[in-house]
Amino acid sequence: MLSAASQVLVRNEEFFATGKWLLVNPTDSHIAATLSDADISVFHQYFDIYQQSKDQGKADKHTFAAAYPTDKKFDGAVIYVPKSKEQLKMLIANVAACLTPNASLLLVGENKGGIKSAVKLLDSICSQTNKIDSARHCALFGGQVDKTIKAFDINKWQTEVALSVAGQDYKVCSLPGVFNHGILDLGTQLLLENLPEVKAGRLLDFGCGAGVIGCYLALKSPKSEIVMSDVSALAIYCSKQSAKLNNLDVQVVPSNGLADVNGKFSAVYTNPPFHTGIQTDYSVTENFISQLNNYLAKAGSLVLVANKFLRYSELLEKRFSSVSLVEQTSKFSLYHCNRIK
Incomplete structure (x- = not known):
């Protein structure tokens, strides 16, 4: 069964209809397979979900790493908000460096996990952010990455x-x-x-x-x-x-x-x-x-x-x-x- 956050993404699957998208740390293994018509790659920092997701098919679309390689470029990305705000800051810096100019960067997560305050972290790369959807005690926020993006170097973190x-x-x-x-x-x-x-x-x-x-x-x-x-x-x-x-x-x-x-x-x-x-x-x-x-x-x-x-x-x-x-x-x-x- 899809997590509540993933169900919110499925409610908004029109976002993924065009372009190449990167999902970051999904909280379940089925979301990429559910959005099977979209061009989706997945960045995992947790080995259990990574293994389970590969078993759903398209194993080459899944990457397990501390940081995602910035030589790959996407038209949009969704980050599942982690517990640690400092980890989210690092993820935003990493993922933003993987996006094409004016790409969309979305955050999804549970209300009790701090999604409403987390969206403020997008201010460094987006001039404007919006609430896109809210359901199942979760929310989806996003913005267009229109500010200067610094090269990402994990050593600096x-x-x-x-x-x-x-x-x-x-x-x-x-x-x-x-x-x-x-x-x-x-x-x-x-x-x-x-x-x-x-x-x-x-x-x-x-x-x-x-x-x-x-x-x-x-x-x-x-x-x-x-x-x-x-x-x-x-x-x-x-x-x-x-x-x-x-x-x-x-x-x-x-x-x-x-x-x-x-x-x-x-x-x-x-x-x-x-x-x-x-x-x-x-x-x-x-x-x-x-x-x-x-x-x-x-x-x-x-x-x-x-x-x-x-x-x-x-x-x-x-x-x-x-x-x-x-x-x-x-x-x-x-x-x-x-x-x-």
């Missing part, structure tokens, strides 16, 4: 963050839209400061974000094979850049949950996500925990930090013979789990 945590000094790269952009998350800090001795072997940082945990593991256990995974192209980009900043040889893979991660691990470390867009979503972590028996070695362990209100202890106890609540603050709980059942 990067922030280099110096960390000193648990006796280790290192740097990470961060971009708007990556978890806790530009700062060290307190949950991740709690995890790193209460780690048991880092196991040698094959280690996984699941939901790696900017690569804070994965780079720490690689620095503490240089003989280990470090794998970092995330669903976000922005996170994949940042983790690769973070590894370069610290001269580390690691593997960074895009993955929908654990589906695209291969092999077994001596230990898995994670500060897992619990949002999909603006929606609270526990399913990613619940699926991750339920599938761990296929990814952990016989004596493998899991170190997981989560917001205190997320009651993962029962799920963990179903999968592990030993589950310890190692540390707890007013906001976070840290679990060490051993001996997969």
Whole structure:
């Protein structure tokens, strides 16, 4: 079923009848196939929707990347408004550089996701913006790109963050839209400061974000094979850049949950996500925990930090013979789990 935002686009499908269009971060995998008569390409920053969308057909029209190549030009584009306004600013800058002169740039999103305030971000490239439609608690705004557009360079949006945590000094790269952009998350800090001795072997940082945990593991256990995974192209980009900043040889893979991660691990470390867009979503972590028996070695362990209100202890106890609540603050709980059942 189409998301509410995509249903609003279908109500206005006449926009896509002429010219080449770019859809950016659709919240479902069916919108391009639904608008099958239009000349549409799709820019994805989330691997799950990217994979599902390719399965609908016209795989060559779908691109998974942190930034869309600006050598490709379009007559119009639609950006699904993300939770992060800084990410939206970066997307507007990137997409505007992909448009022909006087092209249309539209924003679509849920009212509770801030679409009404987000449209102000178009003022830098459009002399006038208009509300095009409103339905299903969503709105569609747009304007004609008639101001000077600067060349887009993702490097100008990067922030280099110096960390000193648990006796280790290192740097990470961060971009708007990556978890806790530009700062060290307190949950991740709690995890790193209460780690048991880092196991040698094959280690996984699941939901790696900017690569804070994965780079720490690689620095503490240089003989280990470090794998970092995330669903976000922005996170994949940042983790690769973070590894370069610290001269580390690691593997960074895009993955929908654990589906695209291969092999077994001596230990898995994670500060897992619990949002999909603006929606609270526990399913990613619940699926991750339920599938761990296929990814952990016989004596493998899991170190997981989560917001205190997320009651993962029962799920963990179903999968592990030993589950310890190692540390707890007013906001976070840290679990060490051993001996997969």
